[in-house]
Amino acid sequence: MNIAIIPARIGSKRIFQKNIKKFHGKPILLWTIEKIIKSNIFDKIIVSSNSEKVLKIVEKKNINLHKRKNKYSNDKATTISAINSCINSFNFNLSDNICCIYPCAVFLEKKTLLETLKILKKNTNKFVLPVLKYEHPIERSFTLSNKKKIILNFFEKSSKNTQVFKPSFHDAGQFYWAKAKTWLKSKNIFEKSIAFCMPIGKTIDIDDKETWKKAESLFKIK
Numbered sequence: 001m002n003i004a005i006i007p008a009r010i011g012s013k014r015i016f017q018k019n020i021k022k023f024h025g026k027p028i029l030l031w032t033i034e035k036i037i038k039s040n041i042f043d044k045i046i047v048s049s050n051s052e053k054v055l056k057i058v059e060k061k062n063i064n065l066h067k068r069k070n071k072y073s074n075d076k077a078t079t080i081s082a083i084n085s086c087i088n089s090f091n092f093n094l095s096d097n098i099c100c101i102y103p104c105a106v107f108l109e110k111k112t113l114l115e116t117l118k119i120l121k122k123n124t125n126k127f128v129l130p131v132l133k134y135e136h137p138i139e140r141s142f143t144l145s146n147k148k149k150i151i152l153n154f155f156e157k158s159s160k161n162t163q164v165f166k167p168s169f170h171d172a173g174q175f176y177w178a179k180a181k182t183w184l185k186s187k188n189i190f191e192k193s194i195a196f197c198m199p200i201g202k203t204i205d206i207d208d209k210e211t212w213k214k215a216e217s218l219f220k221i222k
Contacts, residue, residue, distance in 0.1 A: 033058060125192070
């Protein structure tokens with residue numbers, strides 16, 4: 001079976017109640033759920049949350065609900081622990097394909113889900129996830145002090161030409177595929193994972209107020 005689990009806790013530090021904040025007229029979580037339903041890929045769709053408020057918002061969508069314990073929903077809880085608590089509650093088959101889909105994945109596309117599922121079927125002991133390339137070499141990155149002084153992250157590489165650096169990538173923040181058995185025995189998603197490279201501008205990882213505004217603008221265009 002193909003199973004989608006959406007971990008939608010209520011807490012969010014940068015954006016208040018981000019997972020149910022209104023996005024173009026309705027809670028952002030509902031946009032994601034509707035895309036998942038429309039894809040017709042999943043035999044079961046589950047929203048897992050520690051919040052009755054979240055579960056109340058999605059209950060009319062005729063999907064499965066999972067009331068998650070707070071210890072799997074606090075700031076120290078990992079995505080793996082949240083997904084595994086759901087797997088254990090529903091007693092899924094170890095060979096089931098579990099896709100953890102984040103609540104704010106409003107740019108999710110059926111094509112991407114199908115292509116990554118195909119990769120998983122050939123690599124049954126791995127995680128598969130979409131990634132994005134950094135537009136500029138991270139070796140040239142720096143932080144700023146309180147007085148806006150530049151603090152180089154890679155001082156020894158700062159004077160090299162950009163073309164000598166290999167491309168760097170980051171998690172697209174959309175979803176992770178893996179077999180149930182892989183979720184249950186893993187502690188880190190990235191230790192044994194295969195990347196699916198996405199074009200730049202195809203999605204935005206909504207993590208703060210600035211990226212939220214960018215996502216609203218891009219979503220309107222699309």
